[in-house]
Amino acid sequence: MKIKIILVGKTNASFIKEGCEFYLKKIKHYCNIEYHEIPDLKQTKNISINEQKIKEGKLILQKIQSSDSLTLLDEKGKTYSSIEFSKYINNHLLSSVKQLIFVIGGPYGFSDEVYKRSDALISLSAMTFSHQMVRLFFLEQIYRGFTILHNEPYHHS
Numbered sequence: 735m736k737i738k739i740i741l742v743g744k745t746n747a748s749f750i751k752e753g754c755e756f757y758l759k760k761i762k763h764y765c766n767i768e769y770h771e772i773p774d775l776k777q778t779k780n781i782s783i784n785e786q787k788i789k790e791g792k793l794i795l796q797k798i799q800s801s802d803s804l805t806l807l808d809e810k811g812k813t814y815s816s817i818e819f820s821k822y823i824n825n826h827l828l829s830s831v832k833q834l835i836f837v838i839g840g841p842y843g844f845s846d847e848v849y850k851r852s853d854a855l856i857s858l859s860a861m862t863f864s865h866q867m868v869r870l871f872f873l874e875q876i877y878r879g880f881t882i883l884h885n886e887p888y889h890h891s
Contacts, residue, residue: 735826736766736833737876740797742790742840743774745866757873764880765827770797774840783842791845794837803831804852807838807868811855816889819856820879838868 745751754769761767772793778786798804803826814822826834836856837848844852858871881888 735831736768737761738768738770738797738802738833738835739869739872740770740772740794740835740837741865741869742772742794742838743865744771745869747866750866750870753870754873757870757877760877761873761880764884767876772797784845786840787842787845788847790840791848794839794844794848795851798835798851799833801831802833802835803829803854804835804837805854805856806844806848806852807836807858807872808843808855809857809862811857813857813859816875816878817882817891819875820882822856823876823879824883836872838865838872841865 758767758769772790775781775786775789781789823834837844839848858868858875863871878889
């Protein structure tokens with residue numbers, strides 16, 4: 735199974751880029767992982783929030799196949815402990831899904847079309863984080879999930 739992470743917007747913070755590269759390298763020991771950044775839309779001052787979500791949604795959906803399992807990181811999603819999240823990953827590993835896709839949306843969330851296509855929603859926390867920080871936190875949780883599945887000494891209960 736391949737994991738694909740789709741992110742709306744780029745980050746200029748070098749510490750986030752370095753942290754993401756650090757965890758992506760570690761995750762590659764366990765599975766094939768891809769990381770796709772969708773560029774921020776230009777001239778968003780002239781369009782409504784809903785129009786922005788629709789445009790971002792079209793760009794997201796272009797990167798997804800009908801056979802993919804799509805999980806959105808969303809404040810309305812289900813929260814998991816790290817152990818529960820490792821089981822979530824494992825369930826997909828054991829399924830016939832070839833590609834598990836996680837999407838970190840833009841500042842206003844997702845369009846209705848993206849929500850309709852999604853298979854699950856996950857929330858990292860009841861707290862609000864910047865979309866830049868979420869990418870780093872989430873990669874760490876994927877890495878943590880794999881170390882739990884492999885009984886490696888990283889996660890401490």
